[in-house]
Amino acid sequence: MATAKTEKLSASLEDYLEAIYNLSVDGSVARSKNIAQALEVSRASVTGALRILAEKQLVNYKPYGYITLTKQGCIEAQRVVRKHNIIEKFFVDVLGVEHTVAQKAACEAEHAFGPQIVEKLLCFIEFVNSYNKNGYDLHDEFRSFFRKHGSIAAGDSN
Amino acid sequence: MATAKTEKLSASLEDYLEAIYNLSVDGSVARSKNIAQALEVSRASVTGALRILAEKQLVNYKPYGYITLTKQGCIEAQRVVRKHNIIEKFFVDVLGVEHTVAQKAACEAEHAFGPQIVEKLLCFIEFVNSYNKNGYDLHDEFRSFFRKHGSIAAGDSN
DNA sequence: TTGAAAAGTTAGTTTGGACTAACTATATTA
DNA sequence: TAATATAGTTAGTCCAAACTAACTTTTCAA
Structure with a gap:
């Protein structure tokens, strides 16, 4: 059939x-x-x-x-696109990676992430977005943490 | 030369x-x-x-x-191995992905992550590990969040 | 010390995914 | 509606990375 x-x-x-x-x-x-x-x-x-x-x-x-x-x-196609979007969103919204870099990396990484990881990742993004214990915003918290402890790295941009 | x-x-x-x-x-x-x-x-x-x-x-x-x-x-080699370890650590320690799944995915994803993303990711792992505002542990918090909001997904394991 | 077994190499093949150059079909517009 | 530009296809090539089968080198034990 x-x-x-x-x-x-x-x-x-x-x-x-x-x-x-x-x-x-x-x-x-x-x-x-x-x-x-x-x-x-x-x-x-x-x-x-x-x-x-x-x-x-x-x-x-x-x-x-x-x-x-x-x-x-x-x-x-939707499965792939969804995966791509979740990964890109994580890079940009959670890690604070530049949009163009995130876009490119998501395009390559999307083929490597299986369902378990994608679902966990999606849930984690939601967790970070919704976290609001005692008025602490995790985005802000990480941004300031990164300013203090993040390496310079950079170099070849990607 | x-x-x-x-x-x-x-x-x-x-x-x-x-x-x-x-x-x-x-x-x-x-x-x-x-x-x-x-x-x-x-x-x-x-x-x-x-x-x-x-x-x-x-x-x-x-x-x-x-x-x-x-x-x-x-x-x-060290550059690659380091990248692999950081990604795997993120999967296991932060997302709570099964070790074997994390291992395999890290092996494939390591080729897709550029320096900017790797450094951010490393910093983020450290951020999650060290976060302790008002006694909240982010690992615990996410675990319980995932229990409440995480999808079942599973299926083909990876 | 010699002769299997194990380890390593070579030669040749396959496969997926890209490319160029040349050809064919479709669309456009004078 | 015929000429031409654009889009799409075909044929043939190339390359990386894998494979098998057969051969060579090394190792080790009798």
Whole structure:
């Protein structure tokens, strides 16, 4: 009954799904060109990835046709995007990392974090946000702690 | 003046350096066999990696000879190992993730975290450890918060 | 001291994921 | 509606990183 292949997706294929999802979000449809730009790969690479994703029944794709996510593809994409957002949020909101650095690192780290860690991380962000014992705000507390004890590090930015 | 190549190492090569470092730590010397076991790759793959690392002057390697890290190799390895340990510590000590899951995820995530994030993360672990305003321990606080608000998730363990 | 067993290497193959160059299809606009 | 620009595909290449099978070197025990 044509059950879609449930093998774990490679980091690369997850990136393509994520890009397609993000491009589809604002009403507009994902185009090969835009996917290539978003991921900074060649158009030919996009074609190759789309063929594989279509085989796995994660995208609806016919040569020269529109590109949309299948039901399953959408579920997968959302899983990846959600993970990305949680990780990025942790970097920015909790650690106070620069947005651009956080964005880039989240993009790579998202493939390494399994469900247990992601859920714990999400819960931890909520914990930090909601913490308010005796009027102490953990964001402020950590900021000032970092000012006192944080290393300079920096260097190559990322 | 034979300046060692300073190109960024691939995740794979970082893994090899890390394994060699860890095997060398307890006095004993890294052997090809043990590296293969540690990384769960074939002995032939180890030979290939060692050749490349030797070219980059990160290991001292002659066929059939002992394997040791060069000065620069040791610096690189320590950088990777330190990163790994900080990430794993965060997962286990702060998030309360199972040790085995944390270990595995840290191994993959270590290649994605740049210096800025690692330093912030380290500082954050120290912050959580040292926090003691009005006798509140953040570890306890989060544990109980997670019990109340954490999702079940689980499923495929990782 | 010699001859298996173990360790290590070499040669050749595979796979995933990228690339360029050249071709084809679609869209646009004069 | 024909010419041309743009988008997309195909074919072929490259590279890193893994693999197996077969070979060589080293080690160790009889």
